[in-house]
Amino acid sequence: MSRTLIIAEAGVNHNGRMDLAYRLIDVAAEAGADYVKFQTWKSENVISKHAPKAEYQKETTGEEESMLEMEKKLEFPFENFLLLKQYCEKRGIGFMSTPFDIESARFLFSLGIDIMKIPSGEITNLPFLEVLAESPCPLILSTGMCEMSEIEDAVRILRSKGNPEITVLHCNTQYPTPMQDVNLRAMLTIREQLRLPVGLSDHSLGIEVPIAAVAMGAEVIEKHFTLSREMEGPDHKASLEPSEMARMVAAIRNVEMALGDPQKHVTASEQGNIEVARKSIIASRRIRKGEIFGPDNLTTKRPGTGLSPMRWYEVVGTVAKRDFEEDELIEI
Incomplete structure (x- = not known):
């Protein structure tokens, strides 16, 4: 303006x-x-x-x-x-x-x-x-x-x-x-x-x-x-x-x-809050290598430094390539 x-x-x-x-x-x-x-x-x-x-x-x-x-x-x-x-x-x-x-x-x-x-x-x-x-x-x-x-x-x-x-x-x-x-x-x-x-x-x-x-x-x-x-x-x-x-x-x-301007975008002042406030897909319990990922062993929690929960259905149904401890960020 x-x-x-x-x-x-x-x-x-x-x-x-x-x-x-x-x-x-x-x-x-x-x-x-x-x-x-x-x-x-x-x-x-x-x-x-x-x-x-x-x-x-x-x-x-x-x-x-x-x-x-x-x-x-x-x-x-x-x-x-x-x-x-x-x-x-x-x-x-x-x-x-x-x-x-x-x-x-x-x-x-x-x-x-x-x-x-x-x-x-x-x-x-x-x-x-x-x-x-x-x-x-x-x-x-x-x-x-x-x-x-x-x-x-x-x-x-x-x-x-x-x-x-x-x-x-x-x-x-x-x-x-x-x-x-x-x-x-x-x-x-x-x-x-x-x-x-x-x-x-x-x-x-x-x-x-x-x-x-x-x-x-x-x-x-x-x-x-x-x-x-x-x-x-x-x-x-x-x-x-x-x-x-x-x-x-x-x-x-x-x-x-x-x-400001009419465009909705992430501002410089809030950029650093993304990893703190958003969530990632994590292990809800200990997961063994070879287990199938699903709602019984996955959840979403902070921080937002891992896989976005928007990729939930990319993860569900795939096989764990290694062991994961409870609350550990999931990798595929």
Whole structure:
């Protein structure tokens, strides 16, 4: 199996502070993720002053401020992302950011990013998708809150300008996602119907779901992380803490190795166990030269260094060419 692309989703868990953003990059790099991903937007381009918060946002940040006011506090100016990209290069981890408006998407293109992520909320935003279809780099499309027909429409639009490199992520946008709503098998349906690489953008608690997704064939895993779930902000409570992110990455790499190849064969590590665990045809009692071998004087026991029991009927009925002691390996 090829290496799973692991995206550590910092998102807005920097709380609008560059020092926290740098620390998040450090955590993602130390955990072994391939990319750390932020979010890029201009609040006035994305959110009307009348837009309500999501219920999980109300639970985590209160209802006193509007969504626009909340997002404005979390918004980074464009110049910050160049600094973050440079710091990612210094730490040896890929930089990504999700745009939420056309101006932000074009800015990210100008940075020379090598992968562009399209968020679930923009999957029905036709003008936005048409701009993303011009992407010079591969696209990753999240599909939270989607029916299959909506995903098909979005993929058709993204392909309209000839971009063939699209990976589709199964996703549920509830933070956190209840286990009964994860619905991992839908990822396989997406792969089958669209014939595209698939993955998972996971918002469930813990690390079990992304590990299971890799075992099922996910080629990309995206998972939110934070410095601490006790921090204030909309997404911290549904995010992994640093040690959990590191465990998730390690577990995914182990699963990749464990999946191996589709051929069943004896591995190098177990080769030496064959002689210990298998059996041979041996004398069940003392046998004299000239006796006929049969069930009355033969049995099978370890070790497996003699004649295989699969040759039982080659041995039964033949004549002993010499004496054999009890438990001695039979020769013919």
